[in-house]
Amino acid sequence: MKKEWPLWEVFIRGQHGLNHRHVGSLHAPDAEMAIKNARDVYTRRNEGVSIWVVEANNITASSPSDKGPLFEPSNSKVYRHPTFFDIPEEVGHM
Amino acid sequence: MYAQMVTSTGKGVQSLEDMSPEERAFQERINRGEKIEPKEWMPDGYRKNLIRQIGQHAHSEIVGQLPEGNWITRAPTLERKAILLAKVQDEAGHGLYLYCAAETLGVSRDELLDKLHSGDMKYSSIFNYPTLNWADIGAVGWLVDGAAIMNQVPLQRTSYGPYSRAMIRICKEESFHQRQGYDIMMKMAFGTEAQKEMAQDALNRFWYPSLMMFGPSDKDSVHSAQSMAWKIKINTNDELRQKFVDQTVPQAKYLGLTIPDENLKWNEEKGGYDFSEPDWTEFFEVIKGNGPCNKERLGARVKAWDDGAWFRDGLMAHAEKQSAAKLAAE
Helix, strand or coil, X not given: CCCCCCEEEEEEECCCCCCEEEEEEEECXXXXXHHHHHHHHHCCCCCCCEEEEEEHHHCCCCCHHHHHHHXXXXXXXXXXXXXXXXXXXXHCCC | CCCCCCCCCCXXXXXXXXXCHHHHHHHHHHHCCCCECCCXXXXXXXXXXXXXXXXXXXXXXXXXXXXXXXXXXXXXXXXXXXXXXXXHHHHHHHHHHHHHHHHCCCCCHHHHHHHHHHCCCCCCHHHHCCCCCHHHHHHHXXXXXXXXXXXXXXXXXXXXHHHHHHHHHHHHHXXXXXXXXXXXXXXXXXXXXXXXXXXXXXXXXXXHHHHHCCCCCCCCCHHHHHHHHCCCCCXXXXXXXXXXXXXXXXXXXXXXXXXXXXXXXXXXXXXXXXXXXXXXXXXXXHHHHHCCCHHHHHHHHHHHHHHCHHHHHHHHHHHHHHHHHHHHHX
């Protein structure tokens, strides 16, 4: 029998109050082992307070060629940023 | 450098005009400093070169555990033992970061390991030298990790996203390695006469193999020029070797140790040291498999892989059984 362990993507919450963030990947036979391996591979120096693992083939990603259709529409909507509006100084902080 | 002599599949650097529109757009992205990510289009040569380079780098981290692991059980104090254990564990982690980066290019972990075990892929020549005594552990940390850092720091800016991110993680952890080595060297060099002699002997044996880590002079190589155009190599081998010598000489001086090179001399004009080249015949022999420890190192890796097969398969069978039971229960 020759079978490679599946690939898992690892997400770590660095500190309380922050989002989990993708830090890398690793191979493990199941989720439980993936958490154990993630602890050894990605948190040897107190990098985290919580770990998520997701089997890589369960992740759906946008394709690089969709970059234009997905993200360009927001380029023209500058009014979504507060700096678009001029507020007179005498109004004070807003 | 942990990836020496990565033979390129490219033909040399094409001018932007000679490239296909796809290749030109790709090269322009690299020139602008953009990172290339796994699913994006890339030239075949770029992909192949990177798999070889990152794979060789990963193999070096893993095989590199062996000469140091050799001394874990014989470290002189419990503290030194804990530190060395942590360092060797880091090397395993570095290998794993790099294997994962290589895998994003479409090669599997098993393929990479098969190629290492069959001798198709190489690891750094430095790990084919023996660690004969405790001073060697100091010299390895100081010189070998020092040379590795010299190569890895610029690679943090490499064009391939996953490789660059792996390098950033590695560099953060690596300077502890060099410092622990220098710390051992200080203890030995400032210790008894016998300890100082051991430190000098370790420096004598590891100096030239460390210089070889950067690979042969590549200023005329087309392969190297292509890798530099793609930003998968940032500096030439000679530039990095010079930097390493310039950095290391004062460190040896502080220890009161002598670099084993009669021709070592400060060159005011170039603002660096002149030094003797290592014996490149020896280097090519070691790369070919004829170094002092090649058979032992590769043998240990193959044995670990073969002996672990039942365990890897067992865990996989258990995982499949569990997930089948879970499905049945739903």
